[in-house]
Amino acid sequence: MIEPNPHKSLFVASAQTKQRATAEKRFHMLGLTAIFIALSMLAILMTTIVAKGSGAFQQSFITLDVALLEAKLDKKGTRNPDNLKKVTTFGYAPLIKAAMEQIVVARGIETDLTSKDMAAIVSKSAAAQMRDRVLNDPRLIGTTTEFKFLANSWIDGYLKGRVTRETIGKNKNISSAQLDFADRLIELGIIEKSFNIQFILGADASDQRPEDAGIGVAIIGSFAMMCVVLLLALPIGVAASIYLEEFAPENRLTDFIEVNVANLAAVPSIVFGILGLAFFINMMHLPQSAPLVGGLVLTLMTLPTIIISTRAALKAVPPSIRSAALGVGASKMQTTIHHVLPLATPGILTGTILGLAQALGETAPLLLIGMIGYVATNMPETVSQGLLSPNSAMPAQIYEWAKRADPAFYERAWGGIIILLIFLVTMNLIAVRLRRRFERRW
Amino acid sequence: MNENIISHEELAMTAPTIKISARNVDVHYDKTHAIRGVSAEIPSNSVTAFIGPSGCGKSTFLRCLNRMNDTIKNCQVSGDIMLDGEDIYDPKVDPVQLRAKVGMVFQKPNPFPKSIYDNVAYGPRIHGLARDKSDLDGIVEQALRRAAIWGEVKDRLSAPGTGLSGGQQQRVCIARAIATAPEVLLMDEPCSALDPIATAQIEELIDELRQNYSVVIVTHSMHQAARISQKTAFFHMGTLVEFGDTKTVFTNPRDPQTESYITGRIG
Ligand SMILES: Nc1ncnc2c1ncn2[C@@H]1O[C@H](COP(=O)(O)OP(=O)(O)OP(=O)(O)O)[C@@H](O)[C@H]1O
Ligand SMILES: [Mg+2]
Numbered sequence: 001m002i003e004p005n006p007h008k009s010l011f012v013a014s015a016q017t018k019q020r021a022t023a024e025k026r027f028h029m030l031g032l033t034a035i036f037i038a039l040s041m042l043a044i045l046m047t048t049i050v051a052k053g054s055g056a057f058q059q060s061f062i063t064l065d066v067a068l069l070e071a072k073l074d075k076k077g078t079r080n081p082d083n084l085k086k087v088t089t090f091g092y093a094p095l096i097k098a099a100m101e102q103i104v105v106a107r108g109i110e111t112d113l114t115s116k117d118m119a120a121i122v123s124k125s126a127a128a129q130m131r132d133r134v135l136n137d138p139r140l141i142g143t144t145t146e147f148k149f150l151a152n153s154w155i156d157g158y159l160k161g162r163v164t165r166e167t168i169g170k171n172k173n174i175s176s177a178q179l180d181f182a183d184r185l186i187e188l189g190i191i192e193k194s195f196n197i198q199f200i201l202g203a204d205a206s207d208q209r210p211e212d213a214g215i216g217v218a219i220i221g222s223f224a225m226m227c228v229v230l231l232l233a234l235p236i237g238v239a240a241s242i243y244l245e246e247f248a249p250e251n252r253l254t255d256f257i258e259v260n261v262a263n264l265a266a267v268p269s270i271v272f273g274i275l276g277l278a279f280f281i282n283m284m285h286l287p288q289s290a291p292l293v294g295g296l297v298l299t300l301m302t303l304p305t306i307i308i309s310t311r312a313a314l315k316a317v318p319p320s321i322r323s324a325a326l327g328v329g330a331s332k333m334q335t336t337i338h339h340v341l342p343l344a345t346p347g348i349l350t351g352t353i354l355g356l357a358q359a360l361g362e363t364a365p366l367l368l369i370g371m372i373g374y375v376a377t378n379m380p381e382t383v384s385q386g387l388l389s390p391n392s393a394m395p396a397q398i399y400e401w402a403k404r405a406d407p408a409f410y411e412r413a414w415g416g417i418i419i420l421l422i423f424l425v426t427m428n429l430i431a432v433r434l435r436r437r438f439e440r441r442w
Numbered sequence: 443m444n445e446n447i448i449s450h451e452e453l454a455m456t457a458p459t460i461k462i463s464a465r466n467v468d469v470h471y472d473k474t475h476a477i478r479g480v481s482a483e484i485p486s487n488s489v490t491a492f493i494g495p496s497g498c499g500k501s502t503f504l505r506c507l508n509r510m511n512d513t514i515k516n517c518q519v520s521g522d523i524m525l526d527g528e529d530i531y532d533p534k535v536d537p538v539q540l541r542a543k544v545g546m547v548f549q550k551p552n553p554f555p556k557s558i559y560d561n562v563a564y565g566p567r568i569h570g571l572a573r574d575k576s577d578l579d580g581i582v583e584q585a586l587r588r589a590a591i592w593g594e595v596k597d598r599l600s601a602p603g604t605g606l607s608g609g610q611q612q613r614v615c616i617a618r619a620i621a622t623a624p625e626v627l628l629m630d631e632p633c634s635a636l637d638p639i640a641t642a643q644i645e646e647l648i649d650e651l652r653q654n655y656s657v658v659i660v661t662h663s664m665h666q667a668a669r670i671s672q673k674t675a676f677f678h679m680g681t682l683v684e685f686g687d688t689k690t691v692f693t694n695p696r697d698p699q700t701e702s703y704i705t706g707r708i709g
Pocket of ligand 2 (some may be wrong): 501549
């Protein structure tokens with residue numbers, strides 16, 4: 001029996017209402033706490049990355065006037081390019097020592113260092129830098145030219161506070177006398193920190209020259225792979241989804257395919273890597289370490305993601321739109337292309353870009369097919385080189401740097417992460433923009 | 443208007459050509475037996491109303507007539523349905539071609555999320571009915587006029603069709619259906635979202651359409667059925683209980699079930 005309620009004022013909260021209000025407040029607080037934790041984690045992550053990685057974008061440079069002696073570089077004085085090329089970087093190295101001696105005399109610097117030790121604070125890339133410049137412009141021979149050399153990583157670390165007199169101890173790469181010398185050069189403005197575009201554009205360098213290493217070639221490698229993935233995974237994935245969603249009969253076979261696509265999305269990426277190694281490289285004899293192979297492997301990995309999100313987007317298109325089109329006599333194909341696909345576009349694009357972003361950050365499968373960091377030493381010059389000559393990718397390059405012993409590489413790993421994150425954020429922003437542009441209400 | 447109806451009725455009686463004839467149609471959805479052995483003959487140049495309580499199979503039978511049931515996965519249709527003496531379920535028949543001849547207006551307005559113009563122009567475009575742009579413009583205007591919506595939308599043809607009110611959307615959908623110049627127009631409760639004024643306009647349109655087309659309309663309004671149709675079919679639990687001239691069905695039904703439904707005792 002429902003008893004009639006005795007009259008109660010609305011201004012007095014009943015016990016049950018109070019209880020409900022407390023429960024609601026508790027839930028509210030819980031949500032806020034969760035969001036606060038997530039945001040602070042993000043803040044910690046971001047500040048760490050920026051703090052540790054921003055150093056990679058700054059580099060110490062030593063500006064020296066080098067006398068490019070004809071006697072050393074072109075004994076015959078013919079300026080014949082073939083003869084000039086015969087002089088290796090070893091031929092250039094003494095010029096740096098001479099330039100150092102010259103500066104000590106000219107600026108009145110007091111030091112006990114030998115010229116060899118003085119020259120050692122310059123990066124080992126300096127000789128090659130001079131040689132390239134001279135080969136490009138042989139008229140420089142015989143003149144005194146100003147060069148902006150990279151300082152070696154220890155001096156660079158000294159300027160950035162990573163290396164101190166206390167920490168070097170018995171380090172054979174750097175002595176406190178060299179640091180004293182560097183101090184004088186800093187006072188004189190010969191050693192200076194400045195923005196290092198080579199970190200973004202350059203190639204990886206060997207273990208002895210961390211100051212010379214850049215992520216540029218690996219960026220190109222990643223870009224080439226993303227092109228392959230986009231060109232293959234998007235059309236294949238969308239075509240497969242349209243078939244499965246709109247045309248395929250409902251039977252055991254399509255159920256089987258559906259289950260397997262879902263399973264593929266959960267397969268660890270390293271499995272795709274070893275598959276790529278066995279199939280693309282060992283069976284089809286595609287070149288090792290090539291971005292083309294990397295792109296194919298990542299395509300396999302991205303396909304399930306694209307198929308799943310595309311199918312979800314197609315499913316979300318209201319059936320009434322399909323009936324409307326069929327009702328005026330459109331064929332299934334016309335219905336799909338004119339009406340269903342345009343409505344599903346935002347979802348498809350979002351899924352594709354998220355799949356691409358996932359592929360961009362993938363490391364493990366690339367290591368298996370040889371796209372290891374240290375192969376990214378030459379900037380590809382043509383599209384086919386970009387696809388076929390050995391290269392790495394951003395995350396593999398970062399992994400390679402993080403693995404190396406020298407702390408100077410560690411800094412570059414963090415710097416690489418900043419660049420990778422910039423790419424990922426950009427891609428996500430593009431996804432949001434595209435979704436907004438194509439979104440239509442119904 | 444009354445005189446009008448009578449004169450058309452006479453016209454229908456003098457030329458009772460059969461447009462669609464259904465024989466022993468059964469429809470199953472998995473285990474639901476939705477239509478049980480229905481036979482009916484739908485005359486051309488007339489309005490046929492399907493009435494009956496909710497769930498009795500009116501929509502199902504209507505969808506058989508342009509094979510929209512093909513798109514429902516678990517729907518099984520058996521029996522013969524002939525359009526102008528041709529079996530529409532013959533394997534040689536392309537349902538797409540059939541649906542261009544037998545247009546449909548759905549219960550819930552379902553405009554495409556495109557402009558009003560594109561909504562109406564879609565059918566003529568895919569069937570190649572317009573010679574050029576101005577011809578298409580003419581078709582669109584004519585269709586919108588006949589659907590009694592031209593005055594309301596003529597200044598915003600490029601606005602999205604989904605931005606209209608429910609009743610306006612439905613009239614755009616009707617315009618879309620008649621723009622393809624079908625021979626038969628199937629309408630599943632087309633006025634359920636309309637106000638009395640728009641309903642009256644649509645009824646007028648239907649009355650006008652039957653000069654050229656056969657119209658089959660599902661309706662829950664006895665008054666509407668009585669006003670606009672020449673033939674009425676009463677469905678109950680999947681069977682066709684009574685089918686005859688509207689006048690007879692409403693004034694002198696043969697079956698007691700029909701009588702109690704019409705007088706409001708069942709359904
Ligand atoms: N897609 C479907 N799947 C399964 N059963 C269905 C489906 N569509 C309709 N039915 C069933 O078929 C029977 C007839 O449905 P139908 O929609 O034809 O009724 P109706 O007469 O149009 O009713 P209403 O007046 O409410 O629109 C109902 O029992 C319904 O449950
Ligand atoms: Mg219905």
